[in-house]
Amino acid sequence: MNIIRLYAMFILLFITLTLHVICSISGDRGPVCYSCQSVSDISSCSTVDKCNKQQVCSIETDLLNAGKLNLGCKDTNNCSNYRTDFTCSSCCHGDLCNNKGCDIKEMPPQQGPICYTCHDQYTANECSQVTHCAADEACMLARVLTGDSVMFNGYCVNKFVCPSDEMIAVGKRELETYRKRQDFTLDCMKCCYDNLCNDIDCNSVGNTNAPVIDKLTSTAQTRTVPTTMVLSTLPRPVDGQFGSWSSWTPCPYSCGKDGIQHRFRHCDNPTPQNGGNNCIGPRIDTQFCHNNPCCTGPPVITYIDKDTFAHAGDFVTIHCNATHADSILWEGPKIVGHQFPDNVEVISGANLLVFSGIAHDNTGIYRCVAQNSCGVTSRYVKVDLI
Structure with a gap:
């Protein structure tokens, strides 16, 4: 009886483990999220984390820490969307969805797929580094043999090295030739074109045309395939370089508050x-922008000289002062759309109108104009000759 009970427990354990494996293979997982701490911008984050199914992707900003970003996985119950004057948190569902949020919208345009880019991994799906590939590139996963390993x-690779059926079958002769040129043996290679698609062993997916390696003789025996393609030499890697910085974004406030401006480079x-290699360095630059206090009404002209009468050739100055004005300018006769005559000058910093050797052509009504974002105020003064 004990033997029967032990046998039944063994069968139950086997079924449980089998179901666990089937569920794992079926894709019952959480999202893949960008995972970086205290980065200046999302574009500089090239690390991802594979969350469990009880987690979501998150992005947090901290303006008190130079606008640094924290990205990663968070338990669904502990992740919430909120905003204060200095912090912001945003949660989302789906692979790589935390590449935006909290008003962070500017990202380099995605030309090609986002691919895993790791070297010398022991399993196909342990890579946590990603790269934005170019428009003419695909994701590639190569399985290689180095000695007994x-x-x-x-990689990101040019699409021309990828066959249309997404698999390369390398015959025995090609493997032998390639072995003579390299210090490793290419077992198989898979190309794919969707985000994060190159983390599945190329010998595990529809693998009817991949070569089988005989570990005792280190030779390859290729199964019968519809088409056999010769291995192409991979193109030479090209490291990325930054372009020029963009213009600064507008200050988020027109008055009353200090804000933060951004500029970008790709x-x-x-x-x-x-x-x-991807570019190393910040892709977003920030600076504070300082604004004047918000106005409570149009400016007030507190002083302007009285009507002025002078002799021809005199040196004459006229003052105009105002409060809460963003700018003060002068208008005069015969200058609509034109400049003042050569003997008339406006000293903007002192709000002065200066006549050097006043003449008859300078006589008339002059207007002092003070303005701010709330309105315009003006006063007039007459200039004439005695």
């Missing part, structure tokens, strides 16, 4: 290609 390498001069 099996390693996986992920890794596009050139973009990384063929597994080349």
Whole structure:
């Protein structure tokens, strides 16, 4: 009886483990999220984390810490959307969805897929580094043999090295030729074109045309396939370089508050290609913008000189002072759309109208105009000759 009970427990344990494996393979997982702490901008984050199914992606900003960003996985119950004057938190569902949020919208345009880019990984899906590939590139996962070890390498590669059926079958002759040129043996290579698609072993997906490696003889025996393609030499990697900085964004407030302005640069001069390194350094620059107090009404002209009468050739100055004015300017006769005569000058910093050797052509009515965002105020003064 004990033997029967032990056998039944073994069968139950086997079924439980089998169901667990099936559920894991079926894709019952949480999202893949960007995962970086205290970065200046999202574009500089090239690390991801594979969350569990009870988690979501999050992004947090902290204006008190130079606007640094924190990205990663958070438990669904502990992640909420909120905003204060200095902090912001945003949660989302879906792979790589925390590349925006909390008013962070500016991102380099995605030309090609986002691919895993790791070297010498022991399993196909342990990579946590990603790269934005160029428009003419695809994701690639290569399985290679180095001695007795099996390693996986992920790249961005030019699409011309990828066959239309997304698999390369390398015959025995091609493997032998390639082995003579390299210090490793290419087992198989898979190309794909969707975000984060190159984390599945190329020998595990529809693998009817991948070569089988005989570990005792280190030779390859290729199964019968509809089409056999010769291995192409991978193109040379090109490291990315930053382009020029953009203009500063407008200050978020027109008055009353100090704000933060941003400018951006992209890794596009050139973009990384063929597994080349991404740009290193900040992609967003910030600075404070200082604004004047908000006005409570139009400016007030507190003083202007009385009507002025002078002899021809005299040196004459006329003053105009105002409070709460963003600017003060002078208007005069015969200058609508034109400049003052050569002997008349406006000293803007002192709000002065200066006549050097006043003449008959300078006589008339002059207007002092003070303005701010709430309105315009003006006063008039007459200038004439005795």
